[in-house]
Amino acid sequence: MKLPAPPTEKSFPSPLHHPRVATVIGRWLAAAVTICFLTGLYSHFLQDTPSWLPVPSRPANLYRVTQGLHVLSGIVAVPLLLAKLWTVYPKLFAKPPWPPSRQALATMLERASILVLVSAMALELFIGFVNTLQWYPWPFPFRQTHYALAWIIVGALLVHLAVKLPLIRANWRRTAETAPDSLPPAITGLTRRGLFRTVAGAATLVGIASVGQSAPAFGPLAVLAPRKPNIGPQGLPVNRTAGAAGVTGIDENWRFLIMGPQQLSYSLDQLRALPQSRSELPIACVEGWSQGARWEGIRIRDLLELCGAPAQSRVRVVSMEKGGFYATSELPEEFAADPLTLLALRLNGGELALDHGFPARIIAPNRPGVLQTKWVHRLEVIT
Amino acid sequence: MKTRIGLAVVGVGVGLWGLWLLLSALEPPALVRLPIWLGGAVLADDFVLVPLTVGVGSLVARWSAGPDRHRTVGAVRTTLLYVGITSLIAVPLLLRQGKGVNPTVLPRDYLRDWLLLEATIIVGGVAGYFFTLRRSRASSGDIGGR
Numbered sequence: 001m002k003l004p005a006p007p008t009e010k011s012f013p014s015p016l017h018h019p020r021v022a023t024v025i026g027r028w029l030a031a032a033v034t035i036c037f038l039t040g041l042y043s044h045f046l047q048d049t050p051s052w053l054p055v056p057s058r059p060a061n062l063y064r065v066t067q068g069l070h071v072l073s074g075i076v077a078v079p080l081l082l083a084k085l086w087t088v089y090p091k092l093f094a095k096p097p098w099p100p101s102r103q104a105l106a107t108m109l110e111r112a113s114i115l116v117l118v119s120a121m122a123l124e125l126f127i128g129f130v131n132t133l134q135w136y137p138w139p140f141p142f143r144q145t146h147y148a149l150a151w152i153i154v155g156a157l158l159v160h161l162a163v164k165l166p167l168i169r170a171n172w173r174r175t176a177e178t179a180p181d182s183l184p185p186a187i188t189g190l191t192r193r194g195l196f197r198t199v200a201g202a203a204t205l206v207g208i209a210s211v212g213q214s215a216p217a218f219g220p221l222a223v224l225a226p227r228k229p230n231i232g233p234q235g236l237p238v239n240r241t242a243g244a245a246g247v248t249g250i251d252e253n254w255r256f257l258i259m260g261p262q263q264l265s266y267s268l269d270q271l272r273a274l275p276q277s278r279s280e281l282p283i284a285c286v287e288g289w290s291q292g293a294r295w296e297g298i299r300i301r302d303l304l305e306l307c308g309a310p311a312q313s314r315v316r317v318v319s320m321e322k323g324g325f326y327a328t329s330e331l332p333e334e335f336a337a338d339p340l341t342l343l344a345l346r347l348n349g350g351e352l353a354l355d356h357g358f359p360a361r362i363i364a365p366n367r368p369g370v371l372q373t374k375w376v377h378r379l380e381v382i383t
Numbered sequence: 384m385k386t387r388i389g390l391a392v393v394g395v396g397v398g399l400w401g402l403w404l405l406l407s408a409l410e411p412p413a414l415v416r417l418p419i420w421l422g423g424a425v426l427a428d429d430f431v432l433v434p435l436t437v438g439v440g441s442l443v444a445r446w447s448a449g450p451d452r453h454r455t456v457g458a459v460r461t462t463l464l465y466v467g468i469t470s471l472i473a474v475p476l477l478l479r480q481g482k483g484v485n486p487t488v489l490p491r492d493y494l495r496d497w498l499l500l501e502a503t504i505i506v507g508g509v510a511g512y513f514f515t516l517r518r519s520r521a522s523s524g525d526i527g528g529r
Contacts, residue, residue, distance in 0.1 A: 012437070014444075079468045085433050092429060115425065116398070122424035130475050134484050139416045144408035148401045155398025162390035190460065198461050202468045209469065209500065223496035224472050226479075226489050237487035244484070355485075 012090040015177070016195050022087045023171040024196060028203070029084050032077040033121075033157065037150055039070035043286055044147055046368055049332065057338040060365030064284035067368070068214030071288025074128045075210050075224070079202040081121060083195075110163050117156035124149045132213075132287040133226045134239075213289040227289035233353035236283060236291050239369060242354040246322030247375045250359055260307035260381035268359050272345060274298045274306075279340045285369040295363045297344035300336050300379075309381040311337050317362050318378040329373045330382070331364065340365045343376065432471070439463060454516055462508030466501050473497045 046063060049055055056062075097104035124146065131142050161168070177192055190198075212222025216229040232238050242248070256271055258264040266274075277299050284290035304313055312333040321327040335341055341364040345352060352358040357374025364372065409417065443463065447456035476493045483489035 014440070075472065078472060082428070082432060082436070082468070085428055086436050089429075089433050089437065118428065119421040119425045122428050123421050126424060129472070133475055133479050134488050135475065135479050135482075138420055140409055140413035140420075145405070145413075145417065148404035148408060151401030151404060152398050153401075155394045155396070155401055158390050158394025158397060160394075162387045162394060165387050165390070190457070194457070198464060201461070202465055205465055205504075206468060206472055210472075223491065223493070223500050224469065224476065226476060226483075227487065228490050231490040232487040238485055241485045 007093050009090045009094045011093065014190075016190065016192065017087055017090050018192075019167050020171040020175045020177075021192055021195065022084065023168050024192075025080060025084045025087060025199060026168070028200075029077060029080040030157070032073045032080055033153065035073040036070055036077065037154055039066040039073070040147075040150055042066050043070060043368060046366075047286070047371065054334070055332065055366075057335045057341070057365050060281060060340060061284075062366045063368060064214070064282045064290040067284055067286060067288055068211070068290060071128075071132060072207060072211050072214065074125055076203045076207045077121075078125055078129075079199060079206060081125065083199040083202075085118065113156050113159045113163070116152065117160055120149045120153045120156065124153060132289075134287070216291060225289070227287070229289055229291035233355050234293075234348045234350060236293055236347065236356065237285075237289060238355045239285060239287075240321075240324070240326075240374070242358075242375070245319075245324065245375065247320050247354070249354060254359070254377070256360060256376075257378045258303055258307045258381075259378065260304065260309040260313075262307045264303075264307050268345075271298065271343075271360065275302065276345075277302075277339070277342060279342050279344075279363060279365075281340060281363050281365055283363075283369045283372060284367075290369075294348050295342055295344040296346035297342035297360070297363070299339055300331065300341045300343060300362075300364075301339065303343065303379065304336060304381065307381065313337075314382040316380040316382055317373045317376055318380065319373050320375040320377050321373075326370050326373065329362070329371045331362070335364045335367070338365060343379075436464075436467070439467075454519070455512060457515065458508045458512035461511070462505055465504045465508075469500055469504065470497070473500075 043063070043066065045053055046055060097107045127138060127142060127146060130137070131146070136142055206224060208218070208221060209224040210222055211225075212218030212220065213225035213227040213229060219229050222228065227237055229237065250268070254268060256266045256268070258266075275298065276296050279295045280292060281295060282290045282292045300315060301311055304311060304315070313336055314333055315331040315336045317329045317331060319327050331341065341362070343360050344357075344363045345360055347353070347356055352361060357376070360376045361374040362372050362376060405417070406414070440460070443456060443460050447453055447459075473493065476489065477497060479489055480493045481489070
């Protein structure tokens with residue numbers, strides 16, 4: 001018995017395996033990757049702000065938009081990446097260059113760069129999506145790997161563009177289309193334009209089926225999203241519950257402390273007696289979901305004034321959370337001084353639910369949800 | 384040529400920066416296992432997903448050669464593709480249904496919603512088929528020929 005011969009570059013008769021198709025779908029994929037990379041960098045710098053980088057506290061909804069776009073562009077990139085791989089698939093079976101020569105070496109290097117690009121991008125999209133389900137089946141840390149792979153992808157993509165630049169230029173504008181030899185086009189029927197429409201439709205479809213986790217108006221349609229923005233205590237989803245954080249509530253001896261030029265100590269009733277302000281601010285999570293909410297509490301800048309600290313102060317926020325990377329956070333000067341930034345005691349008209357940070361939590365504009373520290377019991381003015 | 388060399392140099396630099404980030408952030412056991420996952424991602428794409436698309440695509444093309452099927456093939460192909468891509472994305476949601484770390488993660492009935500989504504796509508495909516059929520008949524005064 002004879003095994004069938006392995007496929008070669010010529011085994012794929014469709015005329016859609018063409019550089020023009022690769023160029024068009026590549027442009028779309030590059031747009032998605034660029035949006036995903038830049039919004040990802042923004043999120044990274046918000047969470048891990050280098051001292052030289054001033055981050056503004058407005059517009060208040062900026063992070064909600066950028067992180068929603070980050071996750072959306074990642075999901076939309078899945079059909080685009082698969083379409084791109086399909087288009088160039090015959091290249092996978094191109095004969096390895098032989099005998100060795102400089103040209104052969106260049107070809108091998110190029111193929112290695114494509115291996116890096118494809119493997120990193122496929123894994124990045126996979127772990128990115130599965131992370132939004134808060135499921136971590138892999139043996140490496142998500143955040144660090146996701147961040148490093150992003151740089152590797154962009155690097156490999158630039159190398160890929162450098163290699164393919166003449167081909168991209170030659171196919172940037174529409175080129176003549178050849179009909180397939182084997183079957184009349186009236187029968188197989190898929191023209192380039194038809195393929196582009198189909199791929200764009202697939203990208204739109206998965207986008208519509210998932211964007212509702214960031215845009216609550218589309219919530220009911222978000223059947224491919226791991227979150228529904230209005231599901232959760234007080235109409236707001238939760239990432240880390242009180243149970244997971246090891247917080248059980250407070251007793252009557254509970255005190256809220258402010259360590260500044262003066263040391264202040266308040267009971268919960270005393271906090272409630274301070275002048276209360278209202279903010280309409282979203283919780284915008286790094287996993288892409290977000291939901292607007294009405295918060296009531298004391299402005300951080302009012303608390304700074306009470307303890308005699310300058311209006312432009314950095315503030316360390318300390319939670320009752322047991323351990324965990326986000327048990328403390330820092331409010332940069334501009335965020336602490338913003339009138340929207342509250343030590344919130346109430347949410348959507350009721351007392352904060354324990355899972356939302358009872359008795360007190362931080363809510364600030366343009367911030368990732370993980371930095372909106374819950375179960376706060378101490379503020380420290382950093383001098 | 385200068386542009387290409389510039390792009391390549393910047394690309395290699397950026398890629399090495401990413402590699403350095405990996406090497407400095409990951410412990411050795413994780414660094415050893417990461418390439419296995421990277422290889423797995425390539426295998427999944429290049430030896431499962433794309434061959435599946437190529438295979439189904441050529442079956443559809445062969446099937447479409449039958450009498451009068453050229454009218455249906457566009458709708459069939461698009462519907463299959465949309466069912467495939469949405470189902471691929473639904474796989475992790477279906478696997479983790481009911482296993483969210485808290486009740487606000489994965490709160491939907493994803494099996495029901497996935498079936499509804501696929502049913503909607505198929506209904507859309509059928510509607511698209513009749514729409515193109517009517518349009519082609521109207522424009523060609525068609526009497527069943529090609």
